[in-house]
Amino acid sequence: MIPSETALQESTHDHEAAFRLIELTYDETLRALGAALDLRDTETAGHSERVTRYSLQIARAMNYSSEELTQLARGAYLHDIGKIGIPDSILRKEGPLSPEEVEIMQTHVQIGYELVKQIAFLAPAAEIILAHHERYDGSGYPRGLRGDAIPLGARVFAVADSLDAMTSDRPYRRARAFDAARDEIERETGRQFDPAVVKAFLFIPDYAMRGSVLRERRRSARLPLRTLVNCRTRNDEFLSTTWDLSETGISFTSRHRVDIGQEVELEFSLPPASNRLRARAKVARRELPDRLAAQFVAISPPDRQTIRHYIAERIRL
Ligand SMILES: [Fe+2]
Numbered sequence: 041m042i043p044s045e046t047a048l049q050e051s052t053h054d055h056e057a058a059f060r061l062i063e064l065t066y067d068e069t070l071r072a073l074g075a076a077l078d079l080r081d082t083e084t085a086g087h088s089e090r091v092t093r094y095s096l097q098i099a100r101a102m103n104y105s106s107e108e109l110t111q112l113a114r115g116a117y118l119h120d121i122g123k124i125g126i127p128d129s130i131l132r133k134e135g136p137l138s139p140e141e142v143e144i145m146q147t148h149v150q151i152g153y154e155l156v157k158q159i160a161f162l163a164p165a166a167e168i169i170l171a172h173h174e175r176y177d178g179s180g181y182p183r184g185l186r187g188d189a190i191p192l193g194a195r196v197f198a199v200a201d202s203l204d205a206m207t208s209d210r211p212y213r214r215a216r217a218f219d220a221a222r223d224e225i226e227r228e229t230g231r232q233f234d235p236a237v238v239k240a241f242l243f244i245p246d247y248a249m250r251g252s253v254l255r256e257r258r259r260s261a262r263l264p265l266r267t268l269v270n271c272r273t274r275n276d277e278f279l280s281t282t283w284d285l286s287e288t289g290i291s292f293t294s295r296h297r298v299d300i301g302q303e304v305e306l307e308f309s310l311p312p313a314s315n316r317l318r319a320r321a322k323v324a325r326r327e328l329p330d331r332l333a334a335q336f337v338a339i340s341p342p343d344r345q346t347i348r349h350y351i352a353e354r355i356r357l
């Protein structure tokens with residue numbers, strides 16, 4: 041059955057509403073928690089947002105109430121928050137972890153649970169955090185829960201999480217095609233995943249699910265970009281090199297001369313095209329000793345369109 045255009049718009053509207061709710065209602069608490077983790081683990085920034093949206097989309101197909109959607113959204117958004125308690129030597133290690141390191145890494149579920157359950161409005165979400173690595177067949181952690189003993193939100197989350205893992209680029213491999221990811225989820229029915237959740241996932245029209253994965257990937261993509269950028273502050277002007285580009289910002293090299301929170305006028309082009317794009321951006325954080333990440337605050341609609349286009353051409357499924 042293919043839902044009508046309006047039905048789809050309505051359901052998209054509901055996801056948006058639920059998502060805005062987590063963004064707005066408890067905005068500051070959630071964002072402060074999320075930001076704490078982003079500082080430690082830049083990989084998770086886009087991931088948390090994408091799995092939240094996929095979780096909501098699947099839960100909608102299961103007729104979740106809006107209260108349940110809200111709790112699920114919070115749990116999904118904060119699922120890996122416990123990683124703030126994992127040492128950098130493990131969290132940022134390149135290459136495989138030793139068995140001891142794996143054990144330490146796995147404690148992120150309890151650390152997250154202990155942290156979040158103390159915040160009253162997040163208590164139900166804490167249960168999802170604790171159970172987000174359980175598997176339907178009982179082979180997950182930390183408790184090895186099986187079947188319905190796993191909170192439903194965590195069972196929904198598990199499908200969303202692995203959909204995102206498979207359709208995202210990782211340092212060691214490229215993203216897989218959407219079809220391959222969907223087939224893999226179907227194969228894991230009753231093993232990793234709850235059959236009822238997989239059924240709901242497969243019930244979502246292909247074009248709708250594929251469309252949102254593509255949209256999310258574009259929205260959170262950071263594409264490597266090595267080009268010159270002219271940076272102008274109120275009393276300084278210098279030339280720098282960019283590192284990567286997203287729809288919402290750009291990162292560039294600078295050891296000094298710019299402070300966090302400062303606004304800069306940027307001018308750069310997207311090779312091979314040579315026309316100059318201009319944007320005003322606010323320096324959001326220092327990602328490496330010599331690398332700054334800035335968020336666009338003012339950019340003309342045509343220049344924004346050019347950036348969207350540039351990214352869309354390079355992100356496919
Ligand atoms: Fe996790």
Ligand SMILES: [Fe+2]
Nearest residue numbers: 087119120201
């Ligand atoms: Fe995750």
